[in-house]
Amino acid sequence: QSALTQPASVSGSPGQSITISCTGTSSDVGGYNYVSWYQQHPGKAPKLMIYEVSNRPSGVPDRFSGSKSGNTASLTISGLQAEDEADYYCSSYTSSSTHVVFGGGTKLTVL
Amino acid sequence: QVTLKESGPVLVKPTETLTLTCTVSGFSLSNARMGVSWIRQPPGKALEWLAHIFSNDEKSYSTSLKSRLTISKDTSKSQVVLTMTNMDPVDTATYYCARIHYYDSRFDYWGQGTLVTVSS
Numbered sequence: 001q002s003a004l005t006q007p008a009s010v011s012g013s014p015g016q017s018i019t020i021s022c023t024g025t026s027s028d029v030g031g032y033n034y035v036s037w038y039q040q041h042p043g044k045a046p047k048l049m050i051y052e053v054s055n056r057p058s059g060v061p062d063r064f065s066g067s068k069s070g071n072t073a074s075l076t077i078s079g080l081q082a083e084d085e086a087d088y089y090c091s092s093y094t095s096s097s098t099h100v101v102f103g104g105g106t107k108l109t110v111l
Numbered sequence: 112q113v114t115l116k117e118s119g120p121v122l123v124k125p126t127e128t129l130t131l132t133c134t135v136s137g138f139s140l141s142n143a144r145m146g147v148s149w150i151r152q153p154p155g156k157a158l159e160w161l162a163h164i165f166s167n168d169e170k171s172y173s174t175s176l177k178s179r180l181t182i183s184k185d186t187s188k189s190q191v192v193l194t195m196t197n198m199d200p201v202d203t204a205t206y207y208c209a210r211i212h213y214y215d216s217r218f219d220y221w222g223q224g225t226l227v228t229v230s231s
Binding site for chain 2: 034046091102
């Protein structure tokens, strides 16, 4: 069982917007602004899309945005494109000895 | 240009010990703000963080696997080594190494991953 809770799947049509949630506790998501999001296409390594809740690394389209409210972080993808179809994982710094926890992943299907 | 590359056996037998090496370039393992993590992903399943090590030799391990894992680094060789003892078929997975930032625990660069199969 993953420490952070994500929906197993979400879907949307091209051009639409979708949001993926990531729920933790006050010891991780709620306690720190250190949530990251990763995109993983089949057979590929994960790619960092968002860090520190809402920051985008260079090269990540501004269609990808992040936010947080309480113990839940969210990834929003606007203007969905076929290439966005992938698995998405959240992670967070945690005050536990492990320092980091992952979510269980969300499969995004572009209809 | 930052790169990480995993190497190790593709097949191990049950009860054997797995040794994986991550060779990094483009940054130094003596960088105080960076470290290297190992993360695995069983086929069709989610990412699972295993361990990490920072420049000051600070180490952390997955709570559930702590008794089986050892992480170490050789700064002069730019290598991080993970050993996992008593391998079982459920440990079959793609094993990734990734660069981790000390302060926010983000993984900004990943290796391509190496598939390790545990079978007799």
